[in-house]
Each structure stands twice: as C-alpha cells, then as structure tokens.
Amino acid sequence: MTTTANPPTSTTTAAAAPVRARLGDGVSPDLGRLLPEGICRTFRVLPYAVADGVVLVAAADVQDTITQRVVAERIDRQVQLVRHTGNEVTEAIDAVYPPLEGQIETADERRSRVQLARMLTSSGLVTNEQLQAAMLEYSRTGDPLGDILVAHESISEDVLVAALSELYQMQRVGLADFAPDLEVARRLPEHLAQRLQAIPVAATSDLVLLATARPLDPEQTLDVEEALGSPFRQLLANRTELDQLIQEVHSEHYASISTVSLMESQPEASAHVVFASNQKALAVCVGIVVVLSAIFWPMATLIGIVAVLSLVYLLVSCYKFQLTFRALGTHLETDVTDEMVAALDDRDLPMYTILVPLYKEAGIVRRLVKGINGLDWPRTRLDVKLLCEEDDVETVEMIKSLNLPPHFHLVVVPDSQPKTKPKACNYGLQLATGSYCVIFDAEDRPDADELKKAYLAFQTVASNVACIQAKLNHFNQDQNLLTAWFANEYSMHFELVLPAMGAAGSPIPLGGTSNHFITSVLRELGAWDPFNVTEDADLGIRLHRQGYRTAMIDSTTLEEANSSVPNWIRQRSRWIKGYFQTWLVHMRSPGTLARETGVRGFLSFNLTMGNAFVLLMNPIFWALSTLYIFTQAGFIQQMFPGFVFYAASALLFIGNFVFVYLNVAGSLQRGEFGITRTALLSPLYWGLMSWAAWKGAIQLFTNPFYWEKTEHGLDDGEGDEL
Template sequence: MTGRVLPVDGSVPAELEQSALAEAVDGLRRRDPSASAAVPFVRWQRWALIGIGAVVIIGFVLIPQWTAPIVTAAATLLYLAAMAQRIQLFVLGLDDRTIMRVSDEEACAIADHELPRYTVLVPAYGEPEVISQLLTNLGALDYPADRLEILILLEADDEETVNAARAAGVEAPLRLVLVPPAEPRTKPKACNYGMQFADGEIVTIYDAEDRPDPLQLRRAVILFRRDPGLACVQARLAFHNGDQNLLTAWFTAEYGLWFSYLLPGLSSRRWPVPLGGTSNHLRADVLAEAGGWDPYNVTEDADLGLRLARRGYRTGVLDSVTWEEANSDPINWIRQRSRWYKGYLQSCLVALRRPLETVRVIGVPGTAAMILLLAGTPIAAATNLIFWMMTVIWVLGQPAQIQVAFPPAVYYASLISFVIGNVLALYSTLVGARARGDNNLLVACLLTPLYWFLMAVAALKGIWQLLLRPSYWEKTVHGLDQGPAASSDASPESPS
C-alpha cells in the first residue's frame, strides 16, 4: 500500500502503471509461492491424486467386489462427517453471542475526527447499467468524506463501463482507477492494483450492485477498537429479491443459514472463516502482511480468510447487512456457483500444501473444519449425482453390482446419512430463512432437494474446470432482478 495520488479520471502515470500491475499480478506469488494458486497442484498433491485415482481404477477392474464397498464406505463417511460438522456449526451459531453487534447509537456516537482513514474498493467489469445506482448506494455511507476514499476499479479496456462512470460524474471521495488489461482477468487482481493507490487504515470491498448498511463502516471501526485481536470483520450478506423466483428463494435461504449461523459458528471457535466476496473489512497493515489477494484464485475471499487464520489472525462476523442481488437465472447461477466450488478447492489445496504447519497454527479441529467445509462441500455435491443415478438404476432393475457396493454396515450408515441428513438440512435451511424474517420462503425450503441437483451440476463443472482452466473467472451477470419492483423494499437493515 503506497497511497499514490491519482487524478479523478483514473489515469495512472506510465512510470507507475507497469510496476503497480506487476505487483498486483505476481506480488504474492513472488513473495510466497506456496500461498499462490498460480500452480493448482504442487508436486506431492498431483502425485497423490494420480496415485489414488490409479488405485481406484485398478481396484474396480481387478477386485470390484472389494473396491466398490470401500469407495462407498469412504463417501458415506464423508457425508456423515460433513453432516456432523454442519450440525455443530449450526448449534454454535444459535448462540446469539457468536455474532458481533454495534447499535446505531454507539455507531453514531463516535466523533468524525476520531475515525480512521477508510478505503472502499469497488471492482466492476462489464456493468455500465449499475454505475448510477452504485454511486447512489456509496453516497449513502455515513462516514466523513475527508476520512474516506472510494476507489472504483475498472478495466481500462472496458470502455462502456468507464464511459458510464465518467458520464455519471465521479467526485471526491470517489476516484476511478483504471486497471491495465492483463491476465488473469480476475477481481483480486483489480483489488491488488487498487491497493497500490490506497491510503486507508481499514479496507473493505463492495460489489457494484451492493447496498450496504450506511453505518457499516462505523460499526466495523468500533469492533476493531473493541477487540484489537481482530484482523477482519465480515458483515452479513442478504438478498433483496428473494421472492423473484424459486431460485432466488433457495439462494436467499442458503445465505441466511451461511451468514447468520455457520460463519458465526466458525468464528466462535476461532476456526478459519471463508470470507464472502464483499463487505469484509480488513486492517490494511494485516492485509499487506498477508500478501493481499491471490489473483489466481477465483474465490480470493475464501482464500484470504484461510490465509489470515494460518497466520494466527481472527475474523469476526458483524450483524450489519449488505443487500445484494440473488442470481435469478439457472445458467448464470451455475456459472457463479461452479466458480465458487472451484475456488473452494483451490483454497483448500493451497492451505494444505504445508499440512503440518497448518495443523500447528489452527489445530486439528480447525483443519478438519476447513477441509470438510471447503473441499467436502463441492465433493459431496458432485458425488450426489453418482448416488442418485445408482438409486434410479437400483429401482429400475436392482442389478447385483449395486448391491455389492452396499454391504449391511455401509447400507445402514448410508440410510442414516440420507434420512437424518436430509431432515436436518431442510430444518436448518428453514431456520436460515427465518433468520431474516423470510417466512414466505417455506415452500422453497421444502423444495430444497431440487436446489441440490443444481449444486451437483455446478460442482462437477467446477471440479472439471479446476483441472483444465483453474484461474478462469466466469463473469456473473447482474441486473436480472427486474428493476424497480425488486428494489423498492431494499433499504439496508440495521441491527436492533
């Protein structure tokens, strides 16, 4: 972080552009190669995966009667472990003390001159239609302009969005930062570039369509002062268009569970917290020490949360809502979710490159929680399709080969996982919906198994892309919430 001064139009002097770009793209990889996902698999991971795959394939060819039940038993154990972890995190999150709160009165009581310098990064690409609303939403932040800088990070060759931003009129404390076109074309690369020109003591990120609680920055400042051990504060994310269609209802209920219960549960045990892609507030000095974001990781947020934990830092969850647009198109949703799943696997692989060091810092329970949440989620989702197909084949023809895969011990464990796991998943989803008062999501929650099918498709796609296009960033299209009707009741929520 250098705090170099830029013109409002975002033009960067030629002598600075290339050095800032080189730092944004290769800074982390140069300083700490093992922390970068530029190489998806290090040597021992690559050979371990090849070895496991070879053993399984040879086993199915030579001794299928032994291999099939062993593989099925391993998958069942994964399901049972993931189910147990979800229950544990959910129960922990039920404790109201796991989420941090700052009242409106306390947030407003701090004098303006006592507030630290704050940097807000807003990366956007191919989104000219949201620029006007973006400026309105950012203008609603309750923070003194002389202690605030908002850097709107646009790709220099994204002429439509750049022209829209300039036409809208960017005035202090907002500044345009034009990121030179370079691979990888990712959000974290843009954020790293923007940090070369930032001077805030605290840094946060908002997406272009976000509508944050106006007092969110003040609340985060108070939490950092209240608890000096915090390195990061993650605000809650919620959707304003949860009633647009069945997909947005599923997405809204899922987010309610994730940000109201599971992340607070992780935080309460000081386990790694995979950050959301927006509204995470970070101490700038800690961010710099951690190396910034990894431009080769397509879930740079989750990766940074893990990296902070592996360095011994803590993350808290703040009860302050940022409203977003839920993805309402199934194809667009699969593109987004497959990127998330791919990034979860990337982040877990990077964190486990030095497994003994990771265990030493975050402990065995924390490491297990990280693996089950980040690697277990996409792997279990992908495996679902295989078991559903086996179930259909068994119902239609009852072939002996499938019966071989389920000896009595495996069969009963699988049955417990299926019955109890599905009931608890539906129940926790209902509670997640209730967390933000969405009682109208009842029908969607009861139809959640259909949502799991979409997750399975996205997981298979994400795993495939991890092997072939690990750093490819699939752009999520925004602005599908059908305009004014969806946003009329979307005023940011404040904690009571």
Template sequence: MTTTQSSAQTRRHPRLTDGVDQDLRYLIPEGICRTFRVMPYAAVEGTVLVAAADADDNITAHVVAERIDRPVLLVRHTVNEIVSAIDAVYPPQETEVETPEARRARMQMAQMLTRSGLITDDQLQRAMLEYSRTGDPLGDILVSHEAISEDVLVAALSEMYQMQRVGLADFAPEMEVARRLPEPLAQAFQAIPVAATEDLVLLAVARPLDAEQAAEVEEALGAPFRQLLANRTELDQLIQRVHARHYAEVSTRLLMETRPEESAHIVVSGGQKAALVFTAIVVVVCLVIWPVETVIGLVALCSLLYLVVSIYKFRLTLRALGTHLETDVTDEEIAAVDERHLPVYTILVPLYKEAAIVPRLVRDINALDYPRTRLDVKLLCEEDDQETVDKIRSMDLPPHFHLVVVPDSQPKTKPKACNYGLQLATGDYCVIFDAEDRPDPDQLKKAVIAFGRVHQNVVCIQAKLNHFNQDQNLLTAWFANEYSMHFELILPAMGASESPIPLGGTSNHFITSKLRELGAWDPFNVTEDADLGIRLHREGYRTAMIDSTTLEEANSQVPNWIRQRSRWNKGYIQTWLVHMRRPFHLLSATGLRGFLSFNLTMGTAFVLLLNPIFWALTTLYVFTQAGFIQQLFPGIVFYVASALLFVGNFIFVYLSVAGSLQRGEFSLTRTALLSPLYWGLMSWAAWKGFIQLFTNPFYWEKTTHGLDDGSAGTS
C-alpha cells in the first residue's frame, strides 16, 4: 500500500536530510530513482519512507510500490534533496545522468502525448520504466512498442523544436541533389538532401542534428542547410533508393575485387585445373599399365580418408562429451546487465517467398530480451518477391524494423542479400537469423557479455542450433540428432582447440566492423557461413561458442531436405576448392593443426561421395561373390575396409547418440540406431550437390519452411 503523508504527519517522521538507511540504499534501481525522482531513506514501524518530488503522482506511486514488498509511504521532498541523496548512493557519471534540458524535453513529450489522449497512463508508465533502464528517448520507446506511430512522434518533435516536417512516402528525389551528402554520412546521421537552391540545401532528417553533426554535414554539402523532420521509415527507404546501385555493386563485387583468391566466383582455378588434369593422366596411365594395383591403391587411399575423418570426429566428440567447452553466461550476469551500456544490435533476416512467416518472425524478434530502441532489424527481401515485400509494408512496422529490397541480379543468394543489408547496418554487433528461427530470448545479451569476456581476437560468437519440430517424423529426429552432435560436441571442441570453425547458417554474432574488414560473405559461395568461418581464422581471428540455442524448423520432407543438404555439400566443396588454391599459404596462415582440421572437416563431403561406391561393391560381393571385388581388397586393405564398414558406422551411430545425450534429448537416442539410413540420404544429396557444382555452381537451392504450422516459405 502506498500513501502520501500530510505536512503535520511528515514532521513526526525522519527526513531525507537525516540520512539514508544503509539497508534501504539499493532498494530501488538507480535508473528508476533518477527518472521518477524517488529515494527510499527510512523505515518506521514496518513502513518504508520514500522521498518523492511528486508524492501525488499515481504513476510514481505505482512504480515504487511494485519494487518494494513492504508498505510504502511517499514523503514529499525537494528535487535538490532527492538528487543529492541519489548522487550519494549512486555516484553520478557525467555521460549517464540526464541533463536538465533532456529532462525538460522528456517531460514535455510525456505531457503533450498524455494531454492529447494519444497514450494511456499504463503506456506511459511502461515507457518511463524502460527509459529508466536504457536512457533512450521516450518518444522512440513509445514508437518501438507501437503505443504511438512514427508520424505522431514526428509531429510532436516538430512542435517541440519548431521545425517543419516533410513527407517522403511518394517523394521522387533528384538524384544529383540527393547524393550531395556522401552515403556514409547519410546512413550515419539518417539524413538526405531533398531540394537545393544556390544558397541553401533542404535536408530531411530523422532527428534534429546536434552542433557537431551539423558542422560535418555543412562541410560535406559545401553550403548552408535547413533541417526538415521526416518519418524514419520513409527516410530509410529513400536513402536505400538513392544509393541502391552502390549497395548492389559492393554486395556482389567487394570480395571478388579486393580478395579474388578468396572468392568462389571461379569454381576451379587454373592451377587446380592443371593439377586435376595431371592427376587424371597419371591415374589413367597407371590403370593401363597396372590396372589391378592402381585400383587397389585408390581403394586403400579412400579407406584411409574414411578412417582419418572418422577418428577425427570421434576424437572431437570424446573431448567434448560430459564437459562444458562453451563460453558460459549465467542468469545472474544477464540480470545484472546495465541496459544503458548495451550497444545497438543489427539483426539480418534474409527472406525469400516467406510472406506467411513474417508475422511470426516479428513476434519472435520483439520477444527478445533486448531494448527495441537498440535493435536494428533488416528484413532482406529480393526485388522479385513482391508478396513478401507487400506483406511487410502492410504491417506498418515500427522503425526498428527496416525493409531492405535487394535488386534482382545474379548471383541471387543469401550471402549477397546479407552483404547488401550489412552496408545499412548501424549496430556495433550483428547477427543472422533465418525467418523461421526461434532464438533464446536472452541470446543477444549473452553474446554481448561473451564478447566482453573472450580474448580480443574473437570476432564471432556462434550460438547452438537445433529444431523445434524434432518429433514430427523420423527425418526430423535424424536431423535433430545430427545438429545435437554438431553443435553440442564437435563445434565446441573445435572452438576450444582454436581450430577453424565452419559456422552455422544462422545465429552467428559478429563484431560489425571486423566483419566488414573481412569482406563479409562470399556471394558466390552457397555455404557462405562455413567459408566465412575459415576466412576469419586465416586472418588470425577466432570463433567462440555460447550456451544459447536457436530453434529452427527441420525439413520434414525428403525432397525438401535433399535440396537443402545438396546445397550445403556443394558449398563445402566450393569452400575446400577456394582455400586449397594455395595450400602452402593456407598452411602458413592456420598452422599444421588448423590445416589438418580444415581438410578433415571439409573431407566429410568427399566421404559422403564415396559411400555409395563402397556400399555398391559390398552389396555386389555379398550377392555374387565376384572375384574381381575380392582382388581389390587384398590383405591389409581388406581388413582395414572391413573394420571401417563396422567401425565407421559404429562411430556415426555413437556420435548421433552422444549428441542427443549431451543435449538431454533422451527420446531421440533410439532413432540414432537407424542413422546409417540417414547417411544414405546424405550421400544422395552429396552427389546431387557435386554434380550441380559443375552444371550450376551458384544456384541457390530453395527449401520450404513453415510446413509444421501451415505457413510456408523458402530460403
């Protein structure tokens, strides 16, 4: 219960000037104390006395009562007395304490909106509480939670700052004028010229520029300018239209032109072609001269590859099993995060023909435990996907969601779309989420904390992936087993040993500036995530794992699954070809351990290609007892191949079981016993991807999502 004490009664109680009770000092967080001008200072007969500048304010009374589990009495004190007491308990830092001018502007905004009936007391209270945690502008908080529209906020700001407004929804810019402000400044300040005379430039801005920004803009324009307030979403769309050609060029050609040796735009280099031709000639000559011996040698070589890859994965699994190799972040650490210090976080969401999933996507992103005013969400759509574009526009999303339309050009791939979006990113960190992803709500905060804890050469934090529909059928259970093995065991072990990590396709968090330095993603590589993981390792950077999971939708239909997996295998081979163009340079950059780890990881794609050949030989021999097959496996080769037939399958089954056990998904372990059948599907997809590498190397196989709930899309 909260009441306001009368003057006569107040005199009988202690005053704030008598000092603050040590046991009550931290009863209310600093942000709330400063925002609502309150301070608990004494307890009398079980009632907590709280100094309040406005003891009659219902919102203040409600906020205080929610945070103190005892009877509360608001006692009126002067602002100076309360601020002095707060400063004594929470020593102020100049950059974190609201200035008198900022406070007046905030209170003016709140009064304008409440008196006009545009927001309710409950909406204002929630916004004020978020302000107390983040210090972000009250108007932006209200817009991000859709309490008011962006147009309403612009109108309020226009009245407060006595600035004219400009509508940009149907504005056709004069490109020469619009491009007078360089693109980096246009993006950084969210500003763009909309008209110009000989003496003056009219500049549309999302928010009034400060003196330093204004001076920089005037120098870049070479002329005086006048600011016009604009809707942030409309302004963002205009900047994109003006600079679309530049963004498209960079997203496609940056890596290819700055680091051509690391780009997959050439499938097989000239040196690799020469080596392949030479090897083929040698093999053919040997087959002519020593046919049986040559085939035996090839069989022995393939068996050795099988053995080494299997042992490598088995060793990684043993290292990770029953341990915790990820960078751990506790619930207590997350609860202790000071949201005033949280950076802006860019979320890149590639979309293609996924209009039905967009409402669920927006819901899940808004459910993240991260201030919406610190989110920069880029919804990346292809120009020819009008249905998804129209769906996003029809939802009239708040400005932390940005529709980004990627021009229709080749290659039409997810990494090209991500490169396009990265140029518009404003966050210190960025992450990729797919449309159907359901990340842990605290994943962004965990990543921020982890980045502050790991070694400075860690530029990527990889979260774990798994599936929310793992029980749908046998295929989804196998898929979940594989993901558990990969993300619970293999990748944490690789990260702990500082080996090159092939990143997952989603939930990889980057330091934005470092990602740009690396040239971002290769638009020609259809498994761009794995490739980027190797490239950042070659540059001396590292990837760490965190114990946070993003749930995806496992493909539940075989044809759909084959399309996805064939693309992955094609990309793995692309990645191997790119980085093995100059193997000695790779060895020098990664060291022997990294070099071997890379080849053995990528070697899985080649093992999958060999599976059908060995299975066919084994089946043929069992049913026909063909003598020529027996000749191919003499002595030691026969015993090694026979051991691999059993040991290799045992290891594959064991890894599947171990991954599920490590994750605690005990209901899936029984399906792991049938995983050799899943290996057969993987080999089918591998051959499809291998053939497509030479027939259509940059084609992005689309996979359908939303099959579990009836909302289907592709990515």
C-alpha cells in the first residue's frame, strides 16, 4: 500500500514483510528526532533506521491513513511504516525522548482519546481532515482532543458533551433555560465553582446533583464533597451554559467586588473622592495668598504666576526631550527574538486570559473574534472574556447569535454606577482563569505572536516585573490629517518615551490596551480603579509604588485612530481628566509617594502628569501673545520683565521645537516616513489637545466619573466573516 503526500517526493509504505533493521537494535537520537516528540507519542511512531535510502518508521498502526499522511508530510524522504506493538514503540520513544512526569499521556487517557476519535469519525461528525488537524494540535499541546475540536468549531460543545456522556456513562443536563435555586447553587463556594466549572442544580436531604463541564478527578471530588458536606452525583453540562449559570448565581458578588474592592481596601488609592481634604485646604490657602497678593501687589503677583508657569512648562519640555534623546536610535525594549518564539513548547504554555471591554460595538464583534482566533496561542488555553454592559442589548445579542466556542465567554456586567471600562475589567478579572491576562479593545489588532512574546518576556525579566506593555499604533493613520497626528503622537510615546522611562526605572503610565499582567499580582494590587477614567495610567503608578516594575516589548497592537474631531475630543478629554485624577490621588501624600518611588521617580511622575497642566496653559499664553500683537497692551509687557521675557521667549521656541521634534523623532524611530511631514504641523494638534484638556478639567468638577464613549468600527474593507 503506497500513498503520495506533500511533499510529492515522500512516499509512505506500510511494511508487509520483515525488514533487516530492527527497532530493538537501538535508535540513533538524530534519526529518532526526525519527528517531534508530540507527534511520536500521539501517533505512536518513531523513525529508527534507514535501509536502501528508505527511512523506516516504527508504527503501532501501519494501516491508519492519518498516521501515514502525518509521517509523510514531515519527513522529506521516502519512508516505510513498520508494524510494532504499542509497547515497543513507546519504549523506543522513551529512549529518544526521556519522559517528563505529568506530560505523558496515561494508558486510560489514551484509550479515552482513541475511543472519542472513533466515535466521532464513525458517526460522520468529524472528517479525517478535521481529526488530523486536531490530533496534530494535540501532539503540540496535550490538551483534550474533544476540547480542541470544539475550539476549532469542528464540532459543537453539545456534540462533545453527548459523546463524553456516552463515553463515561454519565447523564447530561441542559442549563440554557434553567432557573437556579440560589440557596442550592451557592452551596458550592464561588471560588470552587469557578475553578472546577461546576455548580449544584438540585438537592435532596442526602444527595446533591452537580452540573459539571467535565468529569471531576478524585482530588476534585474530595474538595466538592468537603464543601457540600454531602454526597453528590455529577451531570455533564455544556460549558458555555454552565459559565452563564455561574455568572448569574454570583453576579451580585462580582458587581460589589468590582466596584468597592479598591475603595474599601485602599481608600487612599481610589479616585472615588476627587479632592482629599488636605488638598482642598491647601487649595484654599494658596487661593487666599494669591488673592491677597493680587490686591496689594497686582503686577508682581502676575509676574510671579507667569514665571512659575513658564518654569513648569520648561521642565516638562526638557524632561520629554531628555527621554526621547535617550531612546532615539536605541533598543530599550526587552528583547524577544523570533527564534525564541519558534522554540517555545506549546505544552508549557499556561492559560491566558484576554479581557475585551465592549460597549455599543456589535458591528465589530465578528472581526474581533476573527482576530483573537488568529493569535498564535492554543485556543484551548485561551480564556477570552467579552465584557458587555447589561444595557447594551445589541452587542450581547450579537455575541449570543454567533454561538462561539467555549474559550469565548460572554460576561454581562450589571448596570450600575460608575459605568466605566475599569469596572467592567474588574468584573471580568474575577472570572479569569489565566495565569496571565491582557486587555484588548474591540478594534485592536495585535501581532499574532504578541502573547508568546509577552510570556517569554516574563520568563526573562527581573522577578519584580509584573506588567509587560506592548506598543500601540494605528492602522488608519493615512485616513486624514488628524489620524496622522494621532499616529505621530503614539509613535513618539510608545517608541521613545515609554521605553526610556522603563529603562530608567521610572513609573510608567500604562497604555490603554496590550498591557499584560501576572494575574495574581494584578489581583493583589486591587486591579483597576473603577472611578478613574484613565485607569491604565493610575494602575501603572500604583504598580510601581508597590515595588513592581513594567517592561516594554517590541510588539505592536494596531488600533483605530479617531478620524473625526468631536470623537477625538471626547476620547482625549477623558484621558486628560484621568491624568488629573491620577495626579490628585497619588499626590495626597507627597512624602509617602517620594519614599515609595524615590526622588527620581517622584520627579518623573510629576513631570509626566505635568503635561496635562501644560496643555491648560497653552491657550492662556497664546491669548496673551495674540492680544499684545494686536493691541500692544502695556500691562502685558509689564507682565514679562527682562528675565521673564527672555525665559518665556526661549520657552516659546524650545517648547514648540521639542513638541515637533518628538513627533518627528517618534515616526522616524518607527520607520513611518510617510507621515513624518505631518509632524511639522503638530502645533495645530497641540491646540486640539488644549481644547480637550480644558474640557477634561471642567468635567473634573462637574462630572468626574463620566466615561465619554469613543465610537469605533471603521469600515476598512476587511470582511466580517469569521
């Protein structure tokens, strides 16, 4: 029997007669390793000799067409399958690939896997091609074959539950329209329900019926019996339906924790109070001094104010210039090479949680799902939380209509105040099962290998690094002048400023997405502040204050740049309002902040946050300059005596030069030469930023926790098909 496979020069032959070379004679490691360990163990095959130019491959089932095809596709020479017993092949594989405890499939596990495969193929539910693809992924990851088939939508979760029910002789239970008895359902503590994906659905005086996603092992069974205090019987359930039921049963708990946890555990770190009492008192005192000074020495007071503002302006500009100069032409990110990514063993990869906050974004859900499925990470080790607000019925219904596989979890956040992205993320974090987690926005397009690069970075950086920040930029930078400016700014911020801050060990205000965390540390920190509308920047500072650090990686997530001015203003005013909140929160006790961050970190924090205050000053100086040009008003000239005038003049040139230079340098560093010329017009962009800054500052007093929605969903010609 001969089959031709790809490449066409490779031929697989099932041996019908004995050959001279024998498996028992020993296997050369170089020859045995022609096939990866996972494939050898999954298909029970091993190359062991070469006879007349033909590679002899020991196989437990030489007639299996999938085995023949897999071997032929991976050995670029003529091969011949030679029948051996399963034990003989396994012993030979163990000699070439010494087995590691916990990574080798047991006999019972193999038997169950083979039975499941035969059951699904014999009934016509899975094709040979689908089974081959799933078995190849199994060889790389070791994850359950049924879960792999479901994750790649070869079969539905209901089909798998039915097959497992027959395989393990367990009853099934449907939970789609089930109305839980909360007293019964909460008999199993929430943390166990989440970890085991199990929940009580009925109980008698001496027995509890437990819906579970998969059969529990003996250790898990003991944990459940101890928690319930009574015997129980397992019923297999659809994982998606079970997940929704657990959320329904414990939603009040999740909602409370996501809103008040940080506020109650670390009230001094929460922005739920905008101005602390000492800040109010200080503001009143300063206000009184300024008013009295203005009454008795009006011009001297104005000169003093101008001098102080000019000094702040100068310090902020020089600090940004220094950061950019340090980073320009260098590589300050944590180095993760393509070779390191390629060398990763998928069996070692942990579960990874992806949090995706969604609001009024039903139109881009399909593209979002397609993008996440395109990540280079086993789908069976993805825990994707699609975070929707309760009142966003359209997006919720869109997600339900897609019948997504169970690595996608619809999480509906109860409608309550504050209605912010950080509160939704806190809610989703309580359901997270990943050792690591990351935030992506709905329109984000991360590099396919970003998760692997972040994972590898965590393995190589210092032990106190708790966050890996990827770079952000825009996929529609060429749409108009505003999107080009936005891309200039992001290039400057993520290519130069943040890498330089990370290399200097300064507190890093995180970007809004593609920040990867160690989940346990994130929970320890209290996660995000639901009252801070720029929660990422605040979390970056809190992380630093607790002794943790952030590292940058050279991986870029593309976002959609706002192409309309009103939409851009809404987004930017929220960001700047959040910067004001962050500064106010962390400056409640300046001495404590300085001790925790060091003098350099303290100065870096204030100069970084100071950019928001600089944006408020711009219109004032522009107005004074314009008024003087047209009126030659004497009082304006008096406000700028010799030393102040020269300082302000220098600032005019230095500040504008630095701002233009930063944007040009960032685009050059990234290699975006096409939009570099737009950076020369960036002072106009600065005017928009000042407009947004004043709007954000006013909202800080009138509506501090209001989350202004940014519209997404640019039609860029890409299809919505999954």
